[in-house]
Amino acid sequence: xxxxxxxxxxxxxxxxxxxxxxxxxxxxxxxxxxxxxxxxxxxxxxxxxxxxxxxxxxxxxxxxxxxxxxxxxxxxxxxxxxxxxxxxxxxxxxxxxxxxxxxxxxxxxxxxxxxxxxxxxxxxxxxxxxxxxxxxxxxxxxxxxxxxxxxxxxxxxxxxxxxxxxxxxxxxxxxxxxxxxxxxxxxxxxxxxxxxxxxxx
Numbered sequence: 416x417x418x419x420x421x422x423x424x425x426x427x428x429x430x431x432x433x434x435x436x437x438x439x440x441x442x443x444x445x446x447x448x449x450x451x452x453x454x455x456x457x458x459x460x461x462x463x464x465x466x467x468x469x470x471x472x473x474x475x476x477x478x479x480x481x482x483x484x485x486x487x488x489x490x491x492x493x494x495x496x497x498x499x500x501x502x503x504x505x506x507x508x509x510x511x512x513x514x515x516x517x518x519x520x521x522x523x524x525x526x527x528x529x530x531x532x533x534x535x536x537x538x539x540x541x542x543x544x545x546x547x548x549x550x551x552x553x554x555x556x557x558x559x560x561x562x563x564x565x566x567x568x569x570x571x572x573x574x575x576x577x578x579x580x581x582x583x584x585x586x587x588x589x590x591x592x593x594x595x596x597x598x599x600x601x602x603x604x605x606x607x608x609x610x611x612x613x614x615x616x
Contacts, residue, residue, distance in 0.1 A: 418501075419615050419616065420446045420447065420499070420500050420502055420616045421445050421446050421447075421613060421614070421615050421616075422445070422446065422447050422448070422449055422584075422614045422616060423442070423445045423447070423449070423611060423612075423613055424448075424449050424450075424451060424584050424586075424606065424608030424611065424612045424613070424614060425450050425462075425586075425608060425610070426451035426452055426453060426454065426475065426585075426586025426609055426610070427451075427452070427453045427454065427475065427586045427587065427589070427610070428589075428609065428610045429454065429455065429458050430610050430611055432611070433458075433611060434458060434461065439465065439466065442466045442468065445468060445613075446468070446500065447468065447469055447470075447499055447500075448462055448463075448468050448469070448470040448471070449470070449471050449504075449549055449584060449608070450470065450471070450472035450473070450489075451472075451473060451475070451549060451551055451584055451585055451586035451587070452472070452473055452474050452476070452477075452478055452508055452587070453475030453478060453551065453586065453587070454472075454475070454478075455480075456480060456481055456484050456485060456486035456487075457486070459472060459486035459489050460486045460487040460488055460489065463486075463487070463488035463489055469490065469499070470486075470489040470490065471489070471490050471491075471492045471497070471499070471506070471549065472486065472489055472491055472493070472506075473491070473492060473493040473506040473507060473508035473549050473550065473551055474493050474508035474518050474551065475508065475509075475510070475518070475551045475586065475587065476509060476510035476519055476564075476587070478508070478517075478518060479517060479518065491506070492504055492505075492506030493506045493507070493508040494506065494507070494508075494532050495532070496536050496545065502546045502547060502616055503544060503545050503546045504545070504546070504547045504549055505532070505533075505545045505547070505548045505549065505578070506549045506550075507525075507528070507532070507548065507549070507550045507551075507571075508551050509525070510551055510552045510564065510565075510587055511525075511552060511563075511564070511565075512524070513564040514564075522568065522569055522570060525568050525570050526570045529570060529574060544578070544579075544580075545578045545580050546580055546581050546582070547580055547581065547582045547583070547584065547616070548571075548575070548578070548582070548583040548584070549583075549584050550568075550583065550584070551586055551587050552567055552568055552571075552585060552588075553568075553571070553587060553588055553605070553607065554567045554568060554569075554571035554572050554575065554583065554585075554600075554605065555567040555568055555569040555571065555572060556572070557572075557598050557600060557605050558585065558588055558590070558595065558598065558607045559588055560588050565587060565588050575600060575601065575603050575605075576601060579601075579602060579603065580603055581603065581604065581616065582603065582604050582605075582606060582614065582616065583603055583604075583605045583606070584614070585605070585606070585608070586607065586608055586609050587609070588607065588609065589609050590607050590609055595607065596612060
């Protein structure tokens with residue numbers, strides 16, 4: 416029997432349907448909420464209280480406030496590998512470095528960060544695979560933009576090729592149209608969840 420896990424991905428924008436015009440029926444069938452960053456911690460706490468659903472998150476480049484005020488009832492997967500209902504998630508927050516004022520990394524820093532995250536898990540064989548990569552920024556050349564703040568990470572392309580996940584979920588960049596939400600890249604579905612987007616795994 417194939418069990419489907421329905422994920423609600425959110426990022427960057429607090430949409431009315433999720434807050435001002437909140438309706439619990441909208442969340443029927445959802446098993447897990449994943450925030451890809453740049454959302455107020457009190458908003459994430461509200462969603463957990465209102466829906467009684469688990470919520471995983473990574474930090475966006477504007478989420479420095481999380482150090483002093485982390486979202487209550489939510490689980491950070493930033494820099495971690497975690498499992499939910501048999502699905503393995505890898506979380507990597509932050510954006511490309513553009514002014515140094517937020518949670519930002521150069522390509523070199525992000526590459527070193529990813530190596531540090533993965534090394535203990537794969538050396539000790541604590542995981543066989545990663546099913547879903549959760550990031551704030553997109554991979555370079557896929558859903559990203561040309562301005563300095565919204566260029567994607569080249570190392571994410573290498574990571575996809577190495578881990579072969581089923582999905583990579585990200586935010587940070589507003590999609591040009593609804594049709595620009597999902598891109599298939601070498602067997603991985605790259606999904607822009609800006610605002611909100613549902614994914615069945």
